Amino acid sequence: MAYRWVDHTAELELHVEAVTDEGVFEDALRALAELVGEGHRRDHVDYDVSLVAADRATLLAGWLDELVFRAEVEGLVPEAVERLELGDDRLAATIRGHRGEPRHLVKGVTYHRLAFDRDGDRVHACVVLDV
Amino acid sequence: MSDGPPGLRRVDDTCWEIPAGAREDMRVPARVFADAELLEQIAADRSLEQLQNVATLPGIREAALAMPDIHQGYGFLVGGVAATEPPGGVISPGGVGYDINCGVRLLALPLTAEELGARTEPLVHEISRRVPVGTGRAHGGLRLGGGELDRVLAHGPRILLAEHGIGTAEDVAHTESEGCLEGADPAAVSERARARGADQLGTLGSGNHFLEVQRVARIADAATAEAFGLREGQVTVLIHSGSRGLGHQVCTDHVRRMDAALRRHAITLPDRQLACAPLSSPEARAYLAAMAAAANFAWANRATLAHRVRQAVAQVLGRDAAGATRQVYDVAHNVAKLEEHGGRTLCVHRKGATRAFPPGSPDVPAAYRDAGQPVFIPGSMGTSSFVLAGRPGAMERSFGTTCHGAGRRMSRTGAKRQITGAELRRQLTAQGIVVRCPSNAGLAEEAPFAYKDVERVVAVVERAGLAARVAQLVPLGVVKG
Numbered sequence: 103m104a105y106r107w108v109d110h111t112a113e114l115e116l117h118v119e120a121v122t123d124e125g126v127f128e129d130a131l132r133a134l135a136e137l138v139g140e141g142h143r144r145d146h147v148d149y150d151v152s153l154v155a156a157d158r159a160t161l162l163a164g165w166l167d168e169l170v171f172r173a174e175v176e177g178l179v180p181e182a183v184e185r186l187e188l189g190d191d192r193l194a195a196t197i198r199g200h201r202g203e204p205r206h207l208v209k210g211v212t213y214h215r216l217a218f219d220r221d222g223d224r225v226h227a228c229v230v231l232d233v
Numbered sequence: 234m235s236d237g238p239p240g241l242r243r244v245d246d247t248c249w250e251i252p253a254g255a256r257e258d259m260r261v262p263a264r265v266f267a268d269a270e271l272l273e274q275i276a277a278d279r280s281l282e283q284l285q286n287v288a289t290l291p292g293i294r295e296a297a298l299a300m301p302d303i304h305q306g307y308g309f310l311v312g313g314v315a316a317t318e319p320p321g322g323v324i325s326p327g328g329v330g331y332d333i334n335c336g337v338r339l340l341a342l343p344l345t346a347e348e349l350g351a352r353t354e355p356l357v358h359e360i361s362r363r364v365p366v367g368t369g370r371a372h373g374g375l376r377l378g379g380g381e382l383d384r385v386l387a388h389g390p391r392i393l394l395a396e397h398g399i400g401t402a403e404d405v406a407h408t409e410s411e412g413c414l415e416g417a418d419p420a421a422v423s424e425r426a427r428a429r430g431a432d433q434l435g436t437l438g439s440g441n442h443f444l445e446v447q448r449v450a451r452i453a454d455a456a457t458a459e460a461f462g463l464r465e466g467q468v469t470v471l472i473h474s475g476s477r478g479l480g481h482q483v484c485t486d487h488v489r490r491m492d493a494a495l496r497r498h499a500i501t502l503p504d505r506q507l508a509c510a511p512l513s514s515p516e517a518r519a520y521l522a523a524m525a526a527a528a529n530f531a532w533a534n535r536a537t538l539a540h541r542v543r544q545a546v547a548q549v550l551g552r553d554a555a556g557a558t559r560q561v562y563d564v565a566h567n568v569a570k571l572e573e574h575g576g577r578t579l580c581v582h583r584k585g586a587t588r589a590f591p592p593g594s595p596d597v598p599a600a601y602r603d604a605g606q607p608v609f610i611p612g613s614m615g616t617s618s619f620v621l622a623g624r625p626g627a628m629e630r631s632f633g634t635t636c637h638g639a640g641r642r643m644s645r646t647g648a649k650r651q652i653t654g655a656e657l658r659r660q661l662t663a664q665g666i667v668v669r670c671p672s673n674a675g676l677a678e679e680a681p682f683a684y685k686d687v688e689r690v691v692a693v694v695e696r697a698g699l700a701a702r703v704a705q706l707v708p709l710g711v712v713k714g
Contacts (some may be wrong), residue, residue, distance in 0.1 A: 109646035111278060111304045112311060156493065167485060174478055175428045207439050209331040209481040213492060213505035214307035230307045230506075232331050233440070233645075 105133040110230075115215065116166075118227045123158060126218065126227045127165055128183045131197065134166055135180045138173050138204035147201055149178055152194045159218035160191055162227055167211040169197075171205040208233055238276040241265070247697040249632075250296070251285060259288040261708075265299040266631070266697050271689060274642055278305040280312075286503045287315050287680050291511070292322020294579060298631055300586050301693040302640030302685060306330075308506025309586035312640055316632045318579055319571075320513035326487040326508045326520055328582035329569050333483060333524055334531030335442075335475030336409075336565040337609040338539055339620065341544065343557035345466035346448035346709060352549055354667045357446055357710030359545035360470075361669035364444060364538060366438040366714035374432040375537050382427065383419040385434070389529035390536035391478020400538040401560075406598050408563040409588060409606075412532035414570070418522035422479070423486050426523075430530060435537030437474050439672075439714035441641075441679055443469045444538065445611075446667075446710040447618065453702040457622050460604040461561050463704050471551060471618055471706065476531035477566065483527045487520040512580055521569075528568055535563055561620075562598075562607035566637035574632050581632045582655055589623035589635035589700045597623070597701060608700050611638050612687040614668075614679060614713075615661055618706045619691050626698025635700040636691070639684035648683040649674060667710035675714060 104125070108115040116133050120126045151168050155161040172178040178199050185196040209232040217228040241249040244264070249272060251263040263284040267275060275281065280303050287309055288297035294316050303312030306326040317323055344347075349356065359454065365373035375397075378443045384392045389412040393399035405411055437444060449467045452458045463469070476483075492508040494516050495501075500509065510516035538562060547555035569582045590597050590606040597606045605622035616639070627633045643651075652660075654673025657680050661668050670676045694700050 109642045109644040111306075111644055113307050160492075169426060171429070171482075175425075210485050210488075212307040212327075213488060213508065216505060232307060 103225050105129045107133065112232070114231045114233050116229045116231065120225050121223065123225055124188050126162065126225050127186060127188065127193070130162060130166060130227070130229070131169060131180050131183055133191045134169050137208070139179050140202050140205045145200060146198060147178060148184060148198055149197055150196050152192070156191060158200045159227070161191070162218055163211045163213060163216055163229055165193065166229060166231070170208045170211060174207070177201050177203060179204055238272065247517065247693050253288065254588065256285055256323060259497055260290070261288050261293050262296045263288045263299070264296045265303065266693055266699070267301045268549040268689065268693050271301050271693065273687065274685060280305045280310045283308070283310040284313060286507060287599070288528055289503055290315060290323055290507065290509060291319060291327060292317040294318050298634070300634070300636040301690045302446070302585070302636045302638055304641050306584070308504050309584050312636065313584050314586050314632060314634045315582045316574065316579040317512065318577060321511050322580060323500070323509035324512055324517045324520060324569055324580050325507050325509035325674070326484050326491065326524070327508060328584055329484065329524060330567045330584045331481045331484040332359050332567055333480035334565045335567040336531065336535065336563060337611060338472040338535045338559040338563040339609050340463050340470040340472070340539055340542060340557045341561050342468040342470065343554055344468055345551070346468055347466060349468050353446065353709050356462060356545060356549045356668040357669055357712065359714045360446070360542055363541040363545050364712060366712065367439055367671065374436045375434040376432065377434065382431065385533045386419040386422055386526035386529055387417050389413040389532045393533055393536055400536045404536060404539065404560040407560050408532055409565055412529065412536070412563070414525035414528045416522055416692050417525035417529050418451060419526055421519050421522035422483060422526050426479050426482035426591035427532065429482045430477050433477040433479065434530070434534050435541060436534070437712070437714050438477055439675060440714060442474045444473070444712040445618070445708050447471060447706040448706055449657060449704050450460055450617065450707040451705040453704060454622070457604045457703045460576055461607055461620065461703060462559055463561065463620065470542050470708055471609065471611060472535050472542070474534055474538060476527045477534060479530050480527040483523045487523060491516050491520070524569065528565065532563065564608060574628070574631065579632065581634070583634055585637050586634050587637045588631050588633055589621070589627040591623045591625040608635055610636060610691055612688060613639050613681040613684040614711050615664060615666060615681045615708065616687055616700065619687065619702060620704040620706065621691065621694070621700035622703050624698055624701050627700060630697065631699055635694045639687035639690060641683060642685050643683040645678040648680045649677045651682065652680050653678055669711070670713040672714070680714065
């Protein structure tokens, strides 16, 4: 997997490395799925997400924030990205998931150390979550 | 006296300072209340760098302050205090945090631990049956119909008293700001925030939120303890929770909004999570209105939790015992408030820090005015908690503020590496502490060794003159998410 969690005193830092910008968003979803997934899967549900933000880093924070919100309010546990259209300042996606009881509360997706940078042929991103 | 870590100048026995000249962007010094051992722990993470970042906020006055339970956060450290002056001074949602008005409420029961005796376990069990715990959407939260949520957001627990018979008039009087921040505007709370919090009133949450049945093990100040209605051996219940998902989303909404407006306000910050706006700006006014509403929601949440505790007391100990269960006080430790300090109106951000007004303050309930404002410092499971009273030094040195708890010193994963939830449950049970927690992992994450030594933290604020010890509480039982 191209992501890793770093556990700090009171927050979780997610590092993602991918070949493409789209890959960062896909891996970030997988990371969050690992965090909130509750182990058993019920009926699959596809749901759509669309976002607008100033830049890719802000878009990534918004992406995770949307997944956290849908998990907490609608009990939608994400599993994978079915479709992803990524523009400079916008994103539209269809997510495959299931309804369940997410196991890990994320209070907020912060802008602390938020990063989305291309380095040669790889893209590195970092997001810190308050948990 | 020896110096602390490099860059720190020792001011006195309990205070260290990083001068404003340490970094070009600092507007005021950064000060830490600590002793040498706590300072060593503090210097081991990035708290001091984050405190210096806070010292760059536009309009900050006197100093960026850190309490002895400080630990690294994201943007604004946990255990930090910043006072900014309107109109140009800023308000920063990150300076309050995601759990707006996370706080602590203490109830005093009309019996001793000895009298409670074998009914301790049934009482803890009954509380755990009545208080929903855990993450996300809650089963068993108070259902609010029609415009009830708006009225709670506008007025806090007094609406629950008037419309649902929850709590008492004395409970409301014995709550910081009487459980209602001025300027709360339900319309400023987004639909997303409402969706996250709609069914969470009267739910504890997870993480470090807990509910503890305790015994007053020691009285340190008999006169003040008597004023607070506390006596040795008495049973108390400490409730630690906040504004749940509603507050989390209010913070998210307004960090985003202020971040987007930084350039327009010509504000440059060392950390985006410190996003802020001048107190005179539309962004600040919108946040203040929404934050106040979320704070009122949090007070209503703790009022509902207290109501459920009283129901459990009635079930196990009888209706008379429930009727005689008093609320000592309720304090916030994540909030920003406009207060008068030194003849100026300042916006005091307290993130993981507690208001601690001294005797004589008009903001302290009449019954406690000669004693000082009650402050509650929760320990961690298996360790003591403390009741303190605000002292004049808090007004002189920390904008009327003291610490809020033991302060984490270890990550959750680090705690789980050292102990399993099952083993911790066995250890607590062996100490005679009744544990009700559905998650072994959640229990292990909050192991006592993951926190600083609460007695040492309390000793520092006492020596610094910010607050004084009144009573020590030890756990009999704990309910956690």
